[in-house]
Amino acid sequence: MNALPAAPVHPQPDAVLISEVGPRDGLQSVQATMPTAHKLLWIDALVAAGLREIEVGSFVPARLLPQMADVAEVVRHALTHSGVTVMALAPNLRGAQAAIAAGVHKVTLPVSASAAHSLANVRKTREAMVDEVRAVAQWRRDMAPGVLVEVGLSTAFGCTLQGQVSEDEVLWLAAQCAEAGADEVGLSDTTGMANPAQVRRLFTHLQAELGTRAGAAHMHNTRGLGLANCLAAYDVGVRTFDASLGGLGGCPYAPGASGNVVTEDLVFMFEAMGIATGVNLDRLMAARQPLQAGLPGEPIYGMTPEAGLPKGWAHGAPSR
Amino acid sequence: MNALPAAPVHPQPDAVLISEVGPRDGLQSVQATMPTAHKLLWIDALVAAGLREIEVGSFVPARLLPQMADVAEVVRHALTHSGVTVMALAPNLRGAQAAIAAGVHKVTLPVSASAAHSLANVRKTREAMVDEVRAVAQWRRDMAPGVLVEVGLSTAFGCTLQGQVSEDEVLWLAAQCAEAGADEVGLSDTTGMANPAQVRRLFTHLQAELGTRAGAAHMHNTRGLGLANCLAAYDVGVRTFDASLGGLGGCPYAPGASGNVVTEDLVFMFEAMGIATGVNLDRLMAARQPLQAGLPGEPIYGMTPEAGLPKGWAHGAPSR
Numbered sequence: 001m002n003a004l005p006a007a008p009v010h011p012q013p014d015a016v017l018i019s020e021v022g023p024r025d026g027l028q029s030v031q032a033t034m035p036t037a038h039k040l041l042w043i044d045a046l047v048a049a050g051l052r053e054i055e056v057g058s059f060v061p062a063r064l065l066p067q068m069a070d071v072a073e074v075v076r077h078a079l080t081h082s083g084v085t086v087m088a089l090a091p092n093l094r095g096a097q098a099a100i101a102a103g104v105h106k107v108t109l110p111v112s113a114s115a116a117h118s119l120a121n122v123r124k125t126r127e128a129m130v131d132e133v134r135a136v137a138q139w140r141r142d143m144a145p146g147v148l149v150e151v152g153l154s155t156a157f158g159c160t161l162q163g164q165v166s167e168d169e170v171l172w173l174a175a176q177c178a179e180a181g182a183d184e185v186g187l188s189d190t191t192g193m194a195n196p197a198q199v200r201r202l203f204t205h206l207q208a209e210l211g212t213r214a215g216a217a218h219m220h221n222t223r224g225l226g227l228a229n230c231l232a233a234y235d236v237g238v239r240t241f242d243a244s245l246g247g248l249g250g251c252p253y254a255p256g257a258s259g260n261v262v263t264e265d266l267v268f269m270f271e272a273m274g275i276a277t278g279v280n281l282d283r284l285m286a287a288r289q290p291l292q293a294g295l296p297g298e299p300i301y302g303m304t305p306e307a308g309l310p311k312g313w314a315h316g317a318p319s320r
Numbered sequence: 321m322n323a324l325p326a327a328p329v330h331p332q333p334d335a336v337l338i339s340e341v342g343p344r345d346g347l348q349s350v351q352a353t354m355p356t357a358h359k360l361l362w363i364d365a366l367v368a369a370g371l372r373e374i375e376v377g378s379f380v381p382a383r384l385l386p387q388m389a390d391v392a393e394v395v396r397h398a399l400t401h402s403g404v405t406v407m408a409l410a411p412n413l414r415g416a417q418a419a420i421a422a423g424v425h426k427v428t429l430p431v432s433a434s435a436a437h438s439l440a441n442v443r444k445t446r447e448a449m450v451d452e453v454r455a456v457a458q459w460r461r462d463m464a465p466g467v468l469v470e471v472g473l474s475t476a477f478g479c480t481l482q483g484q485v486s487e488d489e490v491l492w493l494a495a496q497c498a499e500a501g502a503d504e505v506g507l508s509d510t511t512g513m514a515n516p517a518q519v520r521r522l523f524t525h526l527q528a529e530l531g532t533r534a535g536a537a538h539m540h541n542t543r544g545l546g547l548a549n550c551l552a553a554y555d556v557g558v559r560t561f562d563a564s565l566g567g568l569g570g571c572p573y574a575p576g577a578s579g580n581v582v583t584e585d586l587v588f589m590f591e592a593m594g595i596a597t598g599v600n601l602d603r604l605m606a607a608r609q610p611l612q613a614g615l616p617g618e619p620i621y622g623m624t625p626e627a628g629l630p631k632g633w634a635h636g637a638p639s640r
Contacts, residue, residue: 221623225585228548
């Protein structure tokens with residue numbers, strides 16, 4: 001009989017990866033354009049806080065999103081930091097080619113689970129977006145095999161245009177994207193309609209369908225459920241979470257949608273639970289300063305920054 | 321061999337009881353005093369929304385809390401509604417006697433888990449408060465055996481005065497209160513320091529210690545974790561949740577503490593998950609009007625009221 005290994009005395013819960021989307025999702029959602037120099041300072045502060053994955057911009061025509069006209073320069077700067085996965089969003093092959101040419105480690109494509117949102121957001125059907133994913137994955141395989149291709153399935157939990165989105169269609173579309181060559185397929189609650197039961201159900205099915213290609217949870221706090229939904233996703237095995245410093249951003253093409261999960265609050269929740277994020281909360285709070293300096297007058301959010309860290313707070317505190 | 325019963329095809333998750341604390345916890349935390357007539361209209365609106373347990377006031381000397389000078393009249397009015405458990409807070413035997421004389425169904429006593437908070441909040445040690453619980457339970461047994469005695473263990477997850485609160489001390493104190501005759505002992509995150517892992521751990525231990533006397537979860541949203549903590553408590557079997565309409569209230573004696581869980585957001589979360597609350601969300605939103613009319617200029621909160629219910633929202637919707 002083989003001896004069993006001793007159980008660990010203090011089993012550590014799995015660590016998580018916080019994927020900061022503010023410089024892309026946040027900055028493209030506000031009217032003002034953050035000057036390039038401020039973007040670079042802000043990204044430096046995010047890296048200094050310990051964030052290891054940052055979505056730094058969108059590769060879209062500058063006439064559509066002038067806020068992102070400097071994206072290639074921002075990517076090049078972000079790449080000077082070692083140990084950070086530099087991501088950018090691209091809506092199509094041309095954008096992905098430009099992103100990869102600029103040197104990103106990972107390109108993320110938005111594919112709408114809602115047929116109505118797909119037409120409103122990228123003026124393409126869902127099927128046409130799967131073809132775009134296939135083209136990007138193929139070009140990547142031939143030209144830049146080290147680059148990762150991610151799909152974020154937006155409106156996966158409901159749509160402000162069409163209302164409910166069928167879970168079967170979400171899973172069908174996720175499978176299509178994986179089959180087309182996406183390395184990861186995450187689910188986005190673009191419209192803040194998700195609830196924890198739905199999050200657990202849909203991510204459980206996603207993992208059963210895609211295995212290790214099941215990707216990140218991108219939750220919104222529109223109705224206050226952002227952190228509860230992240231907790232629910234963690235409970236069923238999700239380990240990568242999108243969040244935005246100061247809660248900056250949303251989706252301008254989903255009417256009424258707002259409220260990315262606030263990075264500061266999400267990191268606080270996980271760290272308080274003893275789940276390692278690799279992020280230093282004091283330095284994360286400090287990263288709000290360059291964000292505000294680069295977007296004067298723009299409101300930013302966060303309950304933990306407003307309340308401050310609890311008395312007696314310490315990483316590794318026994319009561320957590 | 322006995323035949324096993326067929327598994328239900330669509331098992332319904334357990335329902336929850338939302339215990340509305342706004343008329344007590346909320347109103348005693350604000351500077352202004354809501355006129356009695358407005359209190360009665362507000363309570364009527366809460367009942368009309370389907371709330372079945374309401375903490376309608378505090379039995380404390382009017383010179384200490386002028387907002388509660390009319391509490392006996394408010395209790396008498398609330399009692400005209402059938403099917404509603406009318407609760408009041410009492411800090412001591414004298415208050416409990418007055419509450420029971422006014423006709424409450426349940427009296428709740430605040431006992432601080434933190435030694436420092438106990439002295440600041442009720443000017444008594446924790447041990448002296450356990451004696452008070454014993455006196456109330458004894459008097460109730462002799463004089464009003466139908467009345468329930470609840471203890472809410474405040475600062476059970478941390479204290480702004482002393483920092484961490486030992487979980488062993490919380491459980492010891494809960495056992496003392498149950499032994500002294502309390503029918504239910506709940507746990508309050510008075511200071512907004514709880515995290516979901518701690519909530520699951522502490523309520524699991526509380527249930528193991530007290531069995532059916534383990535009581536409600538009273539969570540605060542100070543750092544944005546209110547709903548995540550309620551979800552965590554539900555996951556380990558808690559079925560009664562305190563909340564405050566519009567998030568009114570906090571604890572004036574725990575510096576920096578603020579932010580009761582917003583009833584509207586909590587009900588939205590549970591209903592969206594298919595967990596019955598008995599509360600109608602449209603009518604609950606409507607109950608904000610008499611609250612605001614009675615406290616002009618007082619800020620109230622709520623993400624779901626601000627965002628509105630999602631497109632396609634319906635009780636019993638298949639996607640939830």
